Amino acid sequence: MAWRATPEEVKAAPRGSDRKPLMKARIADGTTVGLVGYLDGEPVAWVSIAPRETYRDFGAPEAEKGEKIWSLACMYVHRKLRGQGFGTQLIGAATAYAKRRGANVLEAYPVDPKSPSYRFMGFVPAFERLGFEEIGKAGSRRHVMRLEL
Structure with a gap:
């Protein structure tokens, strides 16, 4: 929710845990928020993937004419599964998901x-x-990386 909350929402709900209802409301309204990864029927991973305009400003360049940019904003893989390629699979799944929904970047x-x-x-x-x-x-740490779809 960190990259989705508006400044007004952050002020009204300064703690991340206070913003859970905001995320639930976005989902109820049909806003794409991401994918959950499962292993043996258990949720073990998450990726935030959605149209870039549904997030706050990441500091990336403006979209050029005709670009339909989706953003992969954050991801999580359960600690015990890290280093086994699940992150790469998660990025691949997010890429396919965005492309199926019309993203070209x-x-x-x-x-x-x-x-x-x-x-x-x-x-x-x-x-x-x-x-x-x-x-x-x-910023000083985040790289802006793009993939043409």
């Missing part, structure tokens, strides 16, 4: 593996392996 905002913050946004090498190209930086 997918953006992500990962960090270097040794970054002390924003680690929930994924790591640059994983996105590079999947064909994403860096087009700039957003």
Whole structure:
């Protein structure tokens, strides 16, 4: 919810836990928010994937004419499953999902593996392996990476 909350919502609900009703309302209204990954019937992963305009400003360049940009804003894989390729599978699933829904560009905002913050946004090498190209930086740590779909 960190990248989805408006400044007004952050003021009204300063703690992340206070924003759960806001996310539930978005889902109830039909706003795309992401995908849940399952292993043996249990939820073990999450990726926030949606049209870029449903998020706050990531600091990425403006869309060019004809671009339908979706953003992969954050991801989570259960700790016991990390390092086994599930993150790459999650990015692949998010890519396919965005493409099926009309995206022609997918953006992500990962960090270097040794970054002390924003680690929930994924790591640059994983996105590079999947064909994403860096087009700039957003802040001092986040890389803006794009994949043409």
